[in-house]
Amino acid sequence: MIKSFFTLNDRKLLEKMVPQCFQGGYREVDILSFDEATYCLYMDKFLDIIKQQYNSSQIILIELQAVQIGITDEYEKVFGYNRKIQETIKMFNLRMEKAYYYVKEKLNGCHYIEFPMNVISNKNHKWKKGVLHYVDEWYDYVYEAINIVTSDIYDYREERKKLDQLKHYYAEMMWKKYREEITGGLLYYQEKTQLYERNMRYKQYYLKLLLGNGNDKIIQFIQKKEITHCAFFGCREPIKYWLQLLKGRVEVDYIIESSIKTYEGIECIKLGDMDLPDVDAIFITDIVNSVLIKSRIRKYETKIPIYAIDEIA
Incomplete structure (x- = not known):
């Protein structure tokens, strides 16, 4: 049984904190390894802390996803991430998808801003290249979405409709603007994945020859x-x-x-x-x-x- 817990994505920060905060030791766990009962137990503890400070109508849940494709400073060339980061992206999105679904169910009545399609990252971001450092259009989208939520002129159903329309509008806008980058990036990863899988098959074959x-x-x-x-x-x-x-x-x-x-x-x-x-x-x-x-x-x-x-x- 875990007595206390916290979440942290920054490993460098964790390493700095260990000598000061975890003299008694700590254990890393992946929420995807929890059975459903354990997962619900700790998510409920986390949500209880939030609900003690805010009611559902005061909470705005903004969905994030790690993205695979980005553009360079020149806004011409597409860039991607190595296979290790690709695996990190995959696992991050699996964890967050599970968490978002649970939180939306438990915080019934909270406002939530969904992640639109066709978002890519931007190497020219203020904090440079990163899987959560998006193109400007995503920030414009979130800004407008928060304005809809905080305007207090829509009931919950009308708000959901407005937010959904806004999400589709920005998804279409980003597709028109970044279509070549998105399709080029997807083809790039498809080729890289196929090449990696091919090389792994041959590597396994040679190992089987040598060891078998x-x-x-x-x-x-x-x-x-x-x-x-x-x-x-x-x-x-x-x-x-x-x-x-x-x-x-x-x-x-x-x-x-x-x-x-x-x-x-x-x-x-x-x-x-x-x-x-x-x-x-x-x-x-x-x-x-x-x-x-x-x-x-x-x-x-x-x-x-x-x-x-x-x-x-």
């Missing part, structure tokens, strides 16, 4: 299937490993590869240019897209057995 007697498994497979002549699809990195291992054991008759004519003295042919010369097996070196490649090869009605290299070892 990969050489022996490959040789045993070849012997069991009585493979003496083979072909490869693609010249992905693992082909070097396989060619070295098969040397003196299996003849590599050709490689299905359209971008080059030969590889390590082996002829490369383009899929579809001719019927595939008969071999005992085709090995796919692209372990990320092997299922799609198998389907593609089979469209040419070949009877040659096809194997993805990571299925063997």
Whole structure:
């Protein structure tokens, strides 16, 4: 049972506070690790402190989200964050989404300003680059939203309608202004994510080879299937490993590869240019897209057995 708690995002500040405030020690916990009952217990304690000082109608809850994409000082180029910060962004937003939902339910009648779509960060922000340092339009939006809340001329339902209209207006405005940055940034992260996942798949494959007697498994497979002549699809990195291992054991008759004519003295042919010369097996070196490649090869009605290299070892 936690006797007392506090929340803090700034780790540098925490390190400064430790010698002065936590001589008895402390324990870090992630609210996402709590079961529902524990989460509600501590959120209720936090909200009780707030409710002792204010009633719901005096509270304005402003929703924040960490953003992935930003613009540079020149307002021309898009910038992004490294993978570590991307993970921090993801976890921050998960925690905050859970918290906002709970607080809105518990502080029934409080005013809340939702986070509009298409917000990006701004490297030219007063406090420089940061996942919570937004473009000027977000601050204009919040300023206008607070004016609606504090005007005292709308009942609760009318206020929600006005705030919703304002949110959509600014979302559309930012899309029109930053459309290229947003779409360019999303494509950038999509490519980076795909590249990272591809590299991780190959890294895991090599670890499996090294730690799981990969050489022996490959040789045993070849012997069991009585493979003496083979072909490869693609010249992905693992082909070097396989060619070295098969040397003196299996003849590599050709490689299905359209971008080059030969590889390590082996002829490369383009899929579809001719019927595939008969071999005992085709090995796919692209372990990320092997299922799609198998389907593609089979469209040419070949009877040659096809194997993805990571299925063997």
